Amino acid sequence: MRKNIILCGVGGQGTVLASRLISSAAMARRIPVLSAETIGMAQRGGSVFSHLRMGEGLYSPMIARHEADLMIAFEPGEAVRLLPFLKQDGRMIVSSRAVMPVTAALSGTGYRPEEMLAYLSSRVAGLTVVDAEKALQEVGSPKVLNLILLGAALRSGALGLDPEDLKQAVRRLIPEKFHELNFRALDYKA
Template identity: 65%
Template structure:
């Protein structure tokens, strides 16, 4: 049985690394992986998304509309943009921290992401919102958003991977000096997600 995963965010948030960690963890377990990424504007804070399909019965890397099991959203607005991919009964893991698009900033918009989060909650039954801004402050690094969201996704059971699967791939794909911080982020997410499943 296949597992369809959409990851989305903006450039610089670690979306692609999270995608590679999931892929690596699945392959370590002998699960075939197909993936497709769009990263054209990543370096300028533009939209970034990955389609990941895990399983033996997968022919193409692109996920059809209405068939994603889980969306891991690094930014509320980008998550709303990807909602049409989510299947009925699917799950969303999303960061509460908004990243204002350049066009909105130039127009003097006051975008803060709260309306997007409300929209997601109204449209999706299974939602986990992670306060990544608070977590990054508490853990002392702004570069762990991807591991916070990945930890929450693993803990939810929607990925079909467990904590040790992710730890194993971190040890091989991320420099050793960052291991402890990343493991702390995984653990933090596990605890943070317990009481906020909506």
């Protein structure tokens, strides 16, 4: 199995942990994994990404344009930014909730997430929009957007992993007191 996955969002949204959970799950299945991500200054509220590649015979952890089988976008604007990396028939899971940059608050203009979502749905056949506001409220924590999106990716079939693979990864990487909450988020269906 070969899979190219991009996770993207805004620094602080939890993309790195999500990427680590997928890697850990794939490793447990003895699938070789390469990945790369944004670290450093951009983590302070900037655009961030993780590239994650699974399979044999790969050289670079970086993904080229039109090469991603799956994109898990934590933010609609960031989904549009990295859309050129998605394959023509790739799957995309996107959170509906926008993170407004400080620049938007200053100029008073902001950007319109609905425009981004409309643009995505006109171009991505395999698009799943997750109503983040509602999902976070129903799961009962503002901190688990990453697991909710991973759950949606699992159910799309594009991740190539089973729910149990990811639950084992959660057990390995996350402190026990958060397991129950994370499992709930992973199993959440709108």
